[in-house]
Amino acid sequence: RRTYIGSMPGKVIQAMRKAKRTNPLFLLDEIDKMGSDFRGDPAAALLEVLDPEQNSTFNDHYLEVDYDLSNVMFVTTANTLNIPPALLDRMEIIRIAGYTEDEKIEIAKRHLIPGQKQAHGLEDHEFSINDDALKLIIRRYTREAGVRNLEREIASLARKAVKEILSNGVKSVEITPDNIEKYLGVPKYRYGEAELEDQVGVVTGLAWTEVGGEILTIEGVMMPGKGKMTVTGNLRDVMKESIQAANAYVRSRSVDFGISPSLFERKDIHVHVPEGATPKDGPSAGVAMVTAIISVLTGIPVRKDVAMTGEITLRGRVLPIGGLKEKLLAALRAGIKKVVIPEENVKDLAEIPETIKNALEIIPVSRMDEVLKVALVRMPEPISWEEPAAAVAGGEAEQGTSHITAH
Structure with missing residues (x-):
């Protein structure tokens, strides 16, 4: 006996019975949040369900006969691609970008505000939010790719408006930027401000997160030491390796950047990415890391109105x-004027709204030298450097000794 008293068919068969159709649509929400425990692994069970080669003979332990699921359409949703690779291989990935600020404002005006007025029994003349206040809510009180928290904040304003109308006898409540703190309290988020002045070793990078784009400040400092490289800021493995690659690239071309190679033996470099409580990963901050290290070693400031994104190779390719x-939206929010992007990403600009492209000067680059021309206040001047005579002589002596020993 494979079942127990009171057992029922599995969820898939139950849903088919409920649909009363052989070709329904199944929506599996938040599939990246699946977890396995002692009762089994749902991802392993879904392999058979989602694979079109296998699901015509789906076997339910209760029915103990094969059931054909080949006509069922399965749609799954996820915030990240942190899904078992075997399961991901059986899906077609459709990326849906987060809403822009203008889209959020329109969604709020057409759907969220009317919906909350109806839910709280408010008439049109009793409650209103002007456009500037709505923009302020989106920027300073929410940080998300969708509009769930925005709806929550609008609901909070509607409740407080109802209370004010009933308690104080006012006829209507209008929310403006001047009185918004009275209803929602102090702003919860900093609205991505860029640096206020050109600084040495401070670079604005761009990052992608689950809640949309973010600006990422990368700081570098140099101090007396023995050539040690330190990285901090809750960085994951890929980002740490990106910093190591950036450091190796700078050292390999130090003479071209006007940096004496002997400097690396006498100075320690510390690279820090602020907001240490937030985990950070990915290789796309590579060009920003290189720019920060070169700026620190040469003392040339980085322009405050330039942001950049791109992975770096040891040969200096971007x-x-x-x-x-999402990254361009973050740059726009932060008041950035120029954004440096990899040349191979130019094809993706076709999907970017014209309003964003017109507000930013987007500069495609293929090599690191092009990034430095845009990012640094002035280009570093190459120096001529020869290996110290003592080191060369020592090297020749070693070669000579080894040659004699070999014979």
Whole structure:
């Protein structure tokens, strides 16, 4: 006996019975949040369900006969691609970008505000939020790719408006930027401000997160030491390796950047990415890391109105990145004027709204030298450097000794 008293068919068969159709649509929400425990692994069970080669003979332990699921359409949703690779291989990925600020304002005006007025029994003349206040709520009280928290904040305003109308006898409540703190309290988020002045070793990078784009400040400092490289800021493995690659690239071309190679043996470099409580990963901050290290070693400031994104190679090539739309939105929010992107990402600009492209000067680059021309206040001047005579002589002596020993 494979079942127990009171057992029922599995969820898939139950849903088919409920639909009363052989070709329904199944929506599996938040599939990246699945977890396995002692009762089994749902991902393993879904392999058979989602694979079109296998699901025509789906076997339910209760029925103990094969059931054909080949006509069922399965749609799954996820915030990240942190899904078992075997399961991901059986899906077609459709990326849906977060809403822009203008889209959120329109969604709020057409759907969220009317919906909350109806839910709280408010007439049109009793409650209103002007456009500037709505923009302020989106920027300073929410940080998300969707509009769930925005709806929550609008609901909070509607409740407080009802209370004020009933308690104080006012006829209507209008929310403006001047009185918004009275209803929602102090702003919860900093609205991505860029640096106020050109600084040495401070670079504005761009990052993609689950809640949209973010600006990422990368700081570098130099101090007396023995050539040690320190990285901090809750960085994951890929980002740490990106900093190591950036450091190796700068050292390999130090003479071209006007840096004496002997400097690396006498100075320690510390690279820090602020907001240490937030985990950070990915290779797309590579060009920003290189710029920060060169700026620190040469003492040349980095322009405050330039942001950049791109992966770096040891040869100085700039490789493409993902999440371009969200990153450009973050740059626009922060008041950035110029954004440096990899040349191979130019094709992705076709999907970016014209309003964003017109507000930013987007500069495609393929090599690190092009980034430095845009990012630094002035280009570093190359120096001529020869290996110290003592080191060369020592090297020749070693070669000579080894040659004699070999014979």
